[in-house]
Amino acid sequence: MPNQQLPFTSDDAFLPYGRQCISEADIATVAKILRSDWLTTGPMVDQFEKAFASYSGSKEAVAVSSGTAALHCMIDSLGIGPGDEVIIPSITFAASANCVVYQGAKPVFVDVEPDTLLIDPAAVQAAISHRTRAIVAVDYAGQPCHYNQLQAIADRNGIALISDACHSLGGAYQGRPVGKLALMTAFSFHPVKPITTGEGGMVTTNDSQLARRMRSFRNHGITTDHRARTANGTWAYSMEFLGYNYRLTDLQCALGISQLERVDEWTLRRRKLAQFYDQSLAADNVAEPLKVRLDRTHAYHLYVVRVNGARESRDKVFARMRQKRIGVNVHYLPVHLHPFYQSKFGTVRGQCPVAERAYDELLTLPMFSELTKLQVSRVIRALHSSKSMAA
Numbered sequence: 531m532p533n534q535q536l537p538f539t540s541d542d543a544f545l546p547y548g549r550q551c552i553s554e555a556d557i558a559t560v561a562k563i564l565r566s567d568w569l570t571t572g573p574m575v576d577q578f579e580k581a582f583a584s585y586s587g588s589k590e591a592v593a594v595s596s597g598t599a600a601l602h603c604m605i606d607s608l609g610i611g612p613g614d615e616v617i618i619p620s621i622t623f624a625a626s627a628n629c630v631v632y633q634g635a636k637p638v639f640v641d642v643e644p645d646t647l648l649i650d651p652a653a654v655q656a657a658i659s660h661r662t663r664a665i666v667a668v669d670y671a672g673q674p675c676h677y678n679q680l681q682a683i684a685d686r687n688g689i690a691l692i693s694d695a696c697h698s699l700g701g702a703y704q705g706r707p708v709g710k711l712a713l714m715t716a717f718s719f720h721p722v723k724p725i726t727t728g729e730g731g732m733v734t735t736n737d738s739q740l741a742r743r744m745r746s747f748r749n750h751g752i753t754t755d756h757r758a759r760t761a762n763g764t765w766a767y768s769m770e771f772l773g774y775n776y777r778l779t780d781l782q783c784a785l786g787i788s789q790l791e792r793v794d795e796w797t798l799r800r801r802k803l804a805q806f807y808d809q810s811l812a813a814d815n816v817a818e819p820l821k822v823r824l825d826r827t828h829a830y831h832l833y834v835v836r837v838n839g840a841r842e843s844r845d846k847v848f849a850r851m852r853q854k855r856i857g858v859n860v861h862y863l864p865v866h867l868h869p870f871y872q873s874k875f876g877t878v879r880g881q882c883p884v885a886e887r888a889y890d891e892l893l894t895l896p897m898f899s900e901l902t903k904l905q906v907s908r909v910i911r912a913l914h915s916s917k918s919m920a921a
Protein backbone atom coordinates (compact mmCIF):
# COMPACT_ATOMS: atom_id res chain seq x y z
CA MET A 531 0.00 0.00 0.00
CA PRO A 532 1.53 3.35 -0.98
CA ASN A 533 2.12 5.78 1.85
CA GLN A 534 -0.22 8.23 0.20
CA GLN A 535 -1.30 11.17 2.35
CA LEU A 536 -4.76 12.69 2.26
CA PRO A 537 -4.84 16.16 0.69
CA PHE A 538 -5.91 19.12 2.81
CA THR A 539 -4.02 22.31 2.07
CA SER A 540 -4.54 25.15 -0.31
CA ASP A 541 -2.58 28.34 0.10
CA ASP A 542 -5.05 30.38 2.11
CA ALA A 543 -6.59 27.43 3.94
CA PHE A 544 -6.67 27.60 7.72
CA LEU A 545 -3.30 26.33 8.89
CA PRO A 546 -3.67 24.53 12.24
CA TYR A 547 -0.88 24.51 14.87
CA GLY A 548 -0.91 20.71 14.88
CA ARG A 549 -2.49 17.94 12.89
CA GLN A 550 -2.40 14.18 12.36
CA CYS A 551 -0.89 12.36 9.35
CA ILE A 552 -3.04 9.46 8.18
CA SER A 553 -1.98 7.25 5.27
CA GLU A 554 -3.97 4.78 3.19
CA ALA A 555 -1.98 2.05 4.95
CA ASP A 556 -3.29 3.32 8.33
CA ILE A 557 -6.86 3.18 7.01
CA ALA A 558 -6.43 -0.33 5.60
CA THR A 559 -5.00 -1.68 8.84
CA VAL A 560 -7.92 -0.33 10.89
CA ALA A 561 -10.46 -1.70 8.37
CA LYS A 562 -8.85 -5.13 8.70
CA ILE A 563 -9.36 -5.10 12.47
CA LEU A 564 -13.01 -4.12 12.02
CA ARG A 565 -13.46 -7.40 10.15
CA SER A 566 -11.68 -9.45 12.82
CA ASP A 567 -12.93 -11.13 16.02
CA TRP A 568 -11.36 -8.73 18.50
CA LEU A 569 -12.30 -5.07 18.55
CA THR A 570 -10.86 -4.61 22.03
CA THR A 571 -8.62 -6.56 24.50
CA GLY A 572 -7.43 -8.57 21.48
CA PRO A 573 -4.03 -9.41 20.01
CA MET A 574 -3.37 -5.89 18.65
CA VAL A 575 -2.95 -4.59 22.21
CA ASP A 576 0.01 -6.90 22.92
CA GLN A 577 1.47 -6.16 19.51
CA PHE A 578 1.29 -2.41 19.95
CA GLU A 579 2.77 -2.68 23.46
CA LYS A 580 5.65 -4.85 22.22
CA ALA A 581 6.38 -2.57 19.27
CA PHE A 582 6.29 0.51 21.49
CA ALA A 583 8.48 -1.03 24.21
CA SER A 584 10.99 -2.04 21.60
CA TYR A 585 10.97 1.42 19.98
CA SER A 586 11.61 3.18 23.30
CA GLY A 587 14.09 0.57 24.56
CA SER A 588 12.06 -0.23 27.68
CA LYS A 589 11.00 -3.65 28.98
CA GLU A 590 7.31 -2.91 29.29
CA ALA A 591 4.71 -0.73 27.63
CA VAL A 592 1.11 -0.50 28.86
CA ALA A 593 -1.48 0.80 26.38
CA VAL A 594 -4.29 2.95 27.79
CA SER A 595 -7.14 5.11 26.51
CA SER A 596 -5.42 8.52 26.75
CA GLY A 597 -2.32 10.35 27.89
CA THR A 598 -4.31 11.46 30.92
CA ALA A 599 -5.08 7.80 31.76
CA ALA A 600 -1.36 7.03 31.35
CA LEU A 601 -0.49 9.73 33.91
CA HIS A 602 -3.21 8.47 36.28
CA CYS A 603 -1.88 4.88 36.00
CA MET A 604 1.62 6.03 36.96
CA ILE A 605 0.44 7.98 40.02
CA ASP A 606 -1.73 5.05 41.21
CA SER A 607 1.04 2.50 40.69
CA LEU A 608 3.28 4.48 43.06
CA GLY A 609 0.60 4.22 45.75
CA ILE A 610 0.32 8.02 45.93
CA GLY A 611 -2.73 9.23 47.87
CA PRO A 612 -4.05 11.69 50.44
CA GLY A 613 -1.29 13.46 52.38
CA ASP A 614 1.25 13.02 49.58
CA GLU A 615 2.75 15.73 47.37
CA VAL A 616 3.92 15.54 43.76
CA ILE A 617 6.11 18.20 42.12
CA ILE A 618 5.00 19.46 38.67
CA PRO A 619 6.21 22.30 36.43
CA SER A 620 3.69 25.11 36.16
CA ILE A 621 3.97 25.36 32.36
CA THR A 622 2.23 22.21 31.12
CA PHE A 623 -1.19 20.91 30.18
CA ALA A 624 -3.53 20.68 33.20
CA ALA A 625 -3.67 16.85 32.93
CA SER A 626 -0.06 16.62 34.24
CA ALA A 627 -1.41 17.88 37.58
CA ASN A 628 -4.98 16.55 37.47
CA CYS A 629 -3.74 12.95 37.73
CA VAL A 630 -2.34 13.76 41.17
CA VAL A 631 -5.65 15.27 42.28
CA TYR A 632 -7.55 12.16 41.04
CA GLN A 633 -5.65 10.19 43.70
CA GLY A 634 -6.39 12.69 46.47
CA ALA A 635 -2.80 13.96 46.62
CA LYS A 636 -1.50 17.52 46.30
CA PRO A 637 0.25 18.93 43.23
CA VAL A 638 3.10 21.33 44.09
CA PHE A 639 3.82 23.69 41.20
CA VAL A 640 7.39 24.80 40.58
CA ASP A 641 8.90 27.30 38.19
CA VAL A 642 10.60 26.65 34.86
CA GLU A 643 13.90 27.81 33.36
CA PRO A 644 13.52 31.09 31.43
CA ASP A 645 15.22 30.03 28.18
CA THR A 646 13.86 26.47 27.68
CA LEU A 647 10.71 26.60 29.85
CA LEU A 648 11.66 23.14 31.16
CA ILE A 649 11.18 22.32 34.85
CA ASP A 650 13.98 24.01 36.82
CA PRO A 651 15.95 21.46 38.91
CA ALA A 652 16.84 24.13 41.50
CA ALA A 653 13.14 24.91 41.95
CA VAL A 654 12.41 21.19 42.31
CA GLN A 655 15.05 20.83 45.02
CA ALA A 656 13.62 23.82 46.89
CA ALA A 657 10.08 22.38 46.78
CA ILE A 658 10.93 18.96 48.31
CA SER A 659 9.21 18.30 51.65
CA HIS A 660 8.78 15.20 53.83
CA ARG A 661 5.50 14.64 51.98
CA THR A 662 7.00 14.65 48.47
CA ARG A 663 6.59 11.30 46.70
CA ALA A 664 7.38 12.04 43.06
CA ILE A 665 8.55 14.54 40.44
CA VAL A 666 6.72 14.78 37.08
CA ALA A 667 9.20 15.86 34.40
CA VAL A 668 7.34 17.38 31.43
CA ASP A 669 9.27 17.42 28.14
CA TYR A 670 7.72 20.73 27.16
CA ALA A 671 7.25 21.26 23.39
CA GLY A 672 9.20 18.02 22.78
CA GLN A 673 12.54 18.86 24.39
CA PRO A 674 13.59 16.28 27.02
CA CYS A 675 14.07 17.72 30.54
CA HIS A 676 17.31 17.81 32.54
CA TYR A 677 17.02 14.14 33.45
CA ASN A 678 20.42 13.64 35.08
CA GLN A 679 19.90 16.48 37.54
CA LEU A 680 16.30 15.49 38.23
CA GLN A 681 17.26 11.84 38.79
CA ALA A 682 19.97 12.91 41.24
CA ILE A 683 17.42 14.93 43.23
CA ALA A 684 14.95 12.02 43.16
CA ASP A 685 17.62 9.54 44.34
CA ARG A 686 18.90 11.84 47.10
CA ASN A 687 15.38 12.20 48.48
CA GLY A 688 14.15 8.64 47.92
CA ILE A 689 11.31 9.70 45.61
CA ALA A 690 10.22 8.67 42.10
CA LEU A 691 11.07 10.52 38.90
CA ILE A 692 8.32 10.01 36.33
CA SER A 693 8.05 11.59 32.91
CA ASP A 694 5.20 13.23 31.03
CA ALA A 695 6.50 12.70 27.49
CA CYS A 696 3.22 13.50 25.75
CA HIS A 697 5.20 15.97 23.58
CA SER A 698 8.47 14.14 23.09
CA LEU A 699 8.02 10.74 21.43
CA GLY A 700 10.96 10.48 19.02
CA GLY A 701 13.20 12.70 21.19
CA ALA A 702 16.35 11.77 23.12
CA TYR A 703 18.54 12.92 26.00
CA GLN A 704 22.28 12.39 25.67
CA GLY A 705 21.54 9.79 23.01
CA ARG A 706 19.06 7.85 25.18
CA PRO A 707 15.51 7.70 23.79
CA VAL A 708 12.55 9.24 25.57
CA GLY A 709 10.66 6.39 27.24
CA LYS A 710 13.59 5.04 29.25
CA LEU A 711 14.72 8.26 30.97
CA ALA A 712 12.60 7.87 34.11
CA LEU A 713 11.02 5.17 36.29
CA MET A 714 7.87 5.45 34.16
CA THR A 715 7.03 7.56 31.10
CA ALA A 716 3.59 8.63 29.82
CA PHE A 717 2.72 9.27 26.16
CA SER A 718 -0.40 10.63 24.43
CA PHE A 719 -1.79 9.68 21.02
CA HIS A 720 -4.23 12.56 20.63
CA PRO A 721 -4.34 13.73 16.97
CA VAL A 722 -2.03 16.72 17.49
CA LYS A 723 0.65 14.60 19.21
CA PRO A 724 3.65 12.92 17.47
CA ILE A 725 1.61 9.81 16.55
CA THR A 726 -2.13 9.27 16.91
CA THR A 727 -4.68 6.58 17.68
CA GLY A 728 -7.57 9.09 17.79
CA GLU A 729 -7.41 9.10 21.57
CA GLY A 730 -4.86 6.93 23.34
CA GLY A 731 -1.85 6.71 25.60
CA MET A 732 1.00 4.50 26.77
CA VAL A 733 3.22 4.07 29.81
CA THR A 734 6.72 2.63 29.41
CA THR A 735 8.77 1.20 32.29
CA ASN A 736 11.44 -1.38 33.06
CA ASP A 737 9.61 -2.38 36.23
CA SER A 738 7.38 -5.43 35.61
CA GLN A 739 5.57 -5.06 38.93
CA LEU A 740 4.52 -1.49 38.14
CA ALA A 741 3.45 -2.65 34.66
CA ARG A 742 1.30 -5.44 36.14
CA ARG A 743 -0.40 -2.98 38.50
CA MET A 744 -1.11 -0.59 35.60
CA ARG A 745 -2.56 -3.36 33.39
CA SER A 746 -4.95 -4.17 36.20
CA PHE A 747 -5.71 -0.50 36.97
CA ARG A 748 -6.77 0.07 33.33
CA ASN A 749 -9.24 -2.82 33.68
CA HIS A 750 -11.22 -1.99 36.88
CA GLY A 751 -8.57 -3.50 39.17
CA ILE A 752 -9.37 -6.96 37.78
CA THR A 753 -6.43 -9.33 37.47
CA THR A 754 -7.31 -11.18 34.24
CA ASP A 755 -8.70 -9.79 31.00
CA HIS A 756 -11.53 -11.09 28.84
CA ARG A 757 -9.25 -12.80 26.30
CA ALA A 758 -7.25 -14.63 28.99
CA ARG A 759 -10.48 -15.93 30.53
CA THR A 760 -11.74 -17.06 27.13
CA ALA A 761 -8.46 -18.87 26.49
CA ASN A 762 -8.63 -20.56 29.91
CA GLY A 763 -12.28 -21.55 29.48
CA THR A 764 -13.32 -19.79 32.66
CA TRP A 765 -15.66 -16.98 33.65
CA ALA A 766 -14.16 -16.31 37.07
CA TYR A 767 -12.39 -13.07 37.85
CA SER A 768 -11.69 -11.04 40.91
CA MET A 769 -11.46 -7.30 41.37
CA GLU A 770 -8.69 -6.62 43.83
CA PHE A 771 -8.66 -2.84 44.02
CA LEU A 772 -10.55 0.09 42.52
CA GLY A 773 -9.50 0.62 38.93
CA TYR A 774 -11.01 2.23 35.83
CA ASN A 775 -11.90 1.36 32.26
CA TYR A 776 -8.83 2.86 30.60
CA ARG A 777 -8.51 0.22 27.86
CA LEU A 778 -7.33 1.04 24.33
CA THR A 779 -9.26 -0.74 21.54
CA ASP A 780 -7.69 -3.07 18.95
CA LEU A 781 -8.74 -0.60 16.24
CA GLN A 782 -6.65 2.05 17.95
CA CYS A 783 -3.71 -0.26 18.67
CA ALA A 784 -3.58 -1.32 15.01
CA LEU A 785 -3.50 2.34 13.99
CA GLY A 786 -0.77 2.95 16.59
CA ILE A 787 1.40 0.13 15.20
CA SER A 788 1.06 1.56 11.71
CA GLN A 789 1.82 5.13 12.89
CA LEU A 790 4.81 4.05 15.00
CA GLU A 791 6.60 2.88 11.85
CA ARG A 792 6.91 6.50 10.76
CA VAL A 793 7.99 8.17 14.03
CA ASP A 794 11.64 8.63 13.09
CA GLU A 795 10.85 9.92 9.62
CA TRP A 796 8.35 12.41 11.08
CA THR A 797 10.66 13.54 13.89
CA LEU A 798 13.41 14.23 11.37
CA ARG A 799 10.97 16.14 9.21
CA ARG A 800 9.78 18.35 12.10
CA ARG A 801 13.37 18.95 13.20
CA LYS A 802 14.19 20.22 9.70
CA LEU A 803 11.13 22.47 9.71
CA ALA A 804 12.19 23.83 13.11
CA GLN A 805 15.62 24.59 11.72
CA PHE A 806 13.99 26.46 8.86
CA TYR A 807 11.88 28.46 11.35
CA ASP A 808 14.98 29.15 13.47
CA GLN A 809 16.94 30.43 10.50
CA SER A 810 14.08 32.57 9.23
CA LEU A 811 13.58 34.10 12.67
CA ALA A 812 17.29 34.67 13.32
CA ALA A 813 17.41 37.26 10.51
CA ASP A 814 15.60 39.81 12.68
CA ASN A 815 14.01 40.05 16.09
CA VAL A 816 10.36 39.61 15.28
CA ALA A 817 10.08 36.65 17.67
CA GLU A 818 12.53 34.53 19.61
CA PRO A 819 12.50 30.71 19.55
CA LEU A 820 13.00 28.84 22.83
CA LYS A 821 16.52 27.54 23.50
CA VAL A 822 17.48 23.93 22.88
CA ARG A 823 20.27 22.25 24.89
CA LEU A 824 23.06 20.67 22.83
CA ASP A 825 22.67 17.19 24.31
CA ARG A 826 18.95 16.91 23.41
CA THR A 827 17.11 15.57 20.40
CA HIS A 828 14.07 17.85 20.38
CA ALA A 829 10.96 16.10 19.02
CA TYR A 830 9.22 19.42 18.19
CA HIS A 831 5.65 18.53 19.00
CA LEU A 832 5.28 22.33 19.31
CA TYR A 833 7.25 25.17 17.83
CA VAL A 834 7.07 27.92 20.45
CA VAL A 835 8.39 31.47 20.21
CA ARG A 836 8.37 34.44 22.54
CA VAL A 837 6.93 37.66 21.17
CA ASN A 838 9.01 40.14 23.11
CA GLY A 839 7.17 42.87 24.89
CA ALA A 840 4.05 43.13 26.97
CA ARG A 841 1.10 40.78 27.04
CA GLU A 842 -0.86 43.16 24.78
CA SER A 843 1.69 42.86 22.03
CA ARG A 844 1.42 39.03 22.01
CA ASP A 845 -2.36 39.20 22.10
CA LYS A 846 -2.40 41.57 19.10
CA VAL A 847 -0.03 39.36 17.11
CA PHE A 848 -2.19 36.35 18.00
CA ALA A 849 -5.36 38.06 16.76
CA ARG A 850 -3.70 39.28 13.54
CA MET A 851 -2.32 35.79 12.80
CA ARG A 852 -5.74 34.22 13.33
CA GLN A 853 -7.21 36.80 10.92
CA LYS A 854 -4.67 35.58 8.39
CA ARG A 855 -6.01 32.06 8.97
CA ILE A 856 -2.92 30.85 10.76
CA GLY A 857 -3.84 28.68 13.72
CA VAL A 858 -1.42 30.06 16.28
CA ASN A 859 -2.00 28.98 19.86
CA VAL A 860 -0.67 29.56 23.37
CA HIS A 861 0.79 26.68 25.39
CA TYR A 862 0.06 27.10 28.26
CA LEU A 863 -1.67 29.19 30.85
CA PRO A 864 0.45 28.19 33.89
CA VAL A 865 -1.55 25.49 35.64
CA HIS A 866 -1.41 27.20 39.06
CA LEU A 867 -3.38 30.12 37.55
CA HIS A 868 -6.41 27.99 36.63
CA PRO A 869 -9.43 28.84 38.83
CA PHE A 870 -9.73 25.21 39.98
CA TYR A 871 -6.21 25.16 41.43
CA GLN A 872 -6.54 28.64 42.92
CA SER A 873 -9.77 27.76 44.72
CA LYS A 874 -8.98 24.18 45.74
CA PHE A 875 -5.24 24.41 46.44
CA GLY A 876 -4.76 28.12 47.15
CA THR A 877 -2.24 28.64 44.34
CA VAL A 878 -1.59 32.32 43.57
CA ARG A 879 -0.14 34.61 40.94
CA GLY A 880 3.47 35.34 41.85
CA GLN A 881 4.44 31.83 42.96
CA CYS A 882 6.10 30.94 39.61
CA PRO A 883 7.29 34.30 38.22
CA VAL A 884 9.34 32.91 35.31
CA ALA A 885 6.39 30.87 34.01
CA GLU A 886 3.98 33.78 34.48
CA ARG A 887 6.25 36.21 32.63
CA ALA A 888 6.83 33.72 29.80
CA TYR A 889 3.10 33.10 29.44
CA ASP A 890 2.56 36.76 28.46
CA GLU A 891 4.93 36.32 25.50
CA LEU A 892 4.32 32.75 24.31
CA LEU A 893 3.05 31.97 20.85
CA THR A 894 2.85 28.49 19.28
CA LEU A 895 3.37 28.50 15.51
CA PRO A 896 2.11 25.70 13.24
CA MET A 897 4.24 22.54 13.43
CA PHE A 898 3.31 19.07 12.21
CA SER A 899 4.96 16.44 10.07
CA GLU A 900 3.22 17.30 6.80
CA LEU A 901 3.76 21.04 7.10
CA THR A 902 5.69 22.34 4.07
CA LYS A 903 8.50 24.90 3.85
CA LEU A 904 6.17 27.03 1.75
CA GLN A 905 3.69 27.07 4.61
CA VAL A 906 6.43 27.96 7.09
CA SER A 907 7.33 30.90 4.84
CA ARG A 908 3.69 31.96 4.90
CA VAL A 909 3.73 31.84 8.72
CA ILE A 910 6.92 33.91 8.88
CA ARG A 911 5.53 36.53 6.48
CA ALA A 912 2.33 36.74 8.49
CA LEU A 913 4.33 37.08 11.71
CA HIS A 914 6.31 40.00 10.26
CA SER A 915 3.28 41.94 9.16
CA SER A 916 1.36 41.11 12.37
CA LYS A 917 4.27 42.28 14.49
CA SER A 918 4.69 45.58 12.65
CA MET A 919 0.95 46.25 12.83
CA ALA A 920 0.90 45.35 16.52
CA ALA A 921 3.87 47.53 17.45
Ligand SMILES: *Cc1c(COP(=O)(O)O)cnc(C)c1O
Pocket residue numbers: 596597598599622623625626668694696697717718719720729730731
Ligand atom coordinates in the same frame (compact mmCIF):
# COMPACT_ATOMS: atom_id res chain seq x y z
C1 LIG B 1 -1.82 16.01 25.59
C2 LIG B 1 -1.17 16.05 26.93
C3 LIG B 1 -1.63 15.29 28.01
C4 LIG B 1 -2.90 14.52 27.98
O1 LIG B 1 -3.01 13.64 26.95
P1 LIG B 1 -4.47 13.16 26.43
O2 LIG B 1 -4.14 12.03 25.53
O3 LIG B 1 -5.08 14.33 25.72
O4 LIG B 1 -5.25 12.75 27.62
C5 LIG B 1 -0.90 15.32 29.17
N1 LIG B 1 0.20 16.07 29.30
C6 LIG B 1 0.66 16.83 28.30
C7 LIG B 1 1.92 17.62 28.50
C8 LIG B 1 -0.02 16.86 27.09
O5 LIG B 1 0.41 17.65 26.09
